[in-house]
Amino acid sequence: MARSRVLSGPVERTRFLGGLTGAAATLGLTACGVNGSDGTTPDGGSQEPSGAATRSVETDNGTVQVPREPKRVVVLENYDALMLLDLGLVPVGIPDGAANPQLLPRDVYEQLKDVDTIGASGTPNSQAIAALKPDLIINQFYKEKSAALRTIAPVAFFDWHTSGAFWNEQIAKLATAVNRESRLGERKKEYESRVTEVRTTYRKQIDTTTWAPLSGGPNGKFFLGTPLVTVMRDVGLRIGAGLPEKEAGFVPKSYEEMDVLKDCDALIYSVQADGRATPTTQQLLDHKLWKGVPAVKAGRAFPSKHFVMANYSFAIAAVGEIEEMLKKM
Structure with missing residues (x-):
């Protein structure tokens, strides 16, 4: 499957997930304050004094001990929570505002709405986190901010802010950290099955059209690209508007540069989970230059509620959206 890299664009991701400021990443776990005790488990893990089994995990910051089966995981960013849900694990602590019914699919919101909060993204409250008695803390963006949390529980640090890796790589590393690789495999298989189905059924439409998200x-700008490009390329869509191959964006363009969209037969624009465009996207949709774009005039500008990829559930839903778009081509 194709992979799409997140390069920049904190503004768009902040709008979508309420406080997210990052790129995308490879796995990294910071050294934790939990030491192993005597005795090792058959696969090289260790045994804590309480009898809880741990595993050695290779991370960006060395080898650390994490629980073999984490049960009480606190996350410092919204993406972290969405990835854990895809792995069948509901976090016990999330950032303020992470459970937002406007921004999240209903089933996701229902799982997160009653979860305790631990402060705003980027400013974790150590007392609130300690009160939740976590056995693992996930952090992908705020290395310095989470350093003090090592005395509470092992801290899994993912340098998603600067490394610029891929969301599907990222969730795979997270699955390893929480020992849920089999669950991830099931979700990935489901995604690949849907991709194959759509590619096969709509081969003609896919082969004869060019798209851009x-x-x-x-300030009179729009962004080309999104991690949705991952799914678009997996489905087989040809990406136009000058987006670099194997990259996602977000590439800023002024409204005066809207001519870049002329090579596209169809466009995909972002909306929230409630179906409404954000204010800046609505400004774009209302602009006279937008209304003059050939794909827009042809009625081939389509909304997507899954514009920012967070996990395979989002990706599977995005395949369904693309399928409905292809039916209209």
Whole structure:
């Protein structure tokens, strides 16, 4: 399957997930304050004094001990929570505002709405986290902010802010950290099955059209690209508008550069989970230059509620959206 790299665009991701400021990543776990005790488990793990089994995990910051079966995981960013849900694990602590019914699919919101909060993204409250008695803390963006949390529980650090890796690589590393690789495999298999189905059924439409994803930006700009490109390329869609091969964006363009969309037969623009465009995207949709774009005039500009990839559940839903778009081509 194709992979799409997240390069920049904290504005768009902040709008979508309420406080997210990052790129995308390879796995990294910071050294934790939990030491192994005497005795090892058959696969090289260790045994804590309480009898809880741990595993050695190779991370960006060395080898650390993490629980063999984490049960009480606190996350410092919204993406972390969405990835854990895909792995069948509901976190016990999430950032303020992570459970937002406007921004999240209903089933996701229902799982997160009653979860305790641990402070705003980027400013974790150590007392609130300690009160939850976590056995693992997940952090992908705030290395310095989470250093003090090592005395509470092992801290899994993922350098998603600067490393610029891929969301599907990222969730795979997270699955290893929480020992849920088999669950991830099931979700990935389901995704690949849907991709194959759509590619086969709509081969003609896919082979004869060019697409681009975009969203509104501030100050008379719009953004080309999104991690949704991962799914678009997996389905086989040809990406136009000058987006670099194997990259996702977000590439800023001024409204005066909207001519870049002329080579596209169809466009995909972002909307929230409630179906409404964000204010900046709505400004784009209302602009006279947008209304003059050939694909827009042809009625081939389509909304997507899964514009920012977070996990395979989002990706599977995005395949379904693309399938409905292809039916209209």
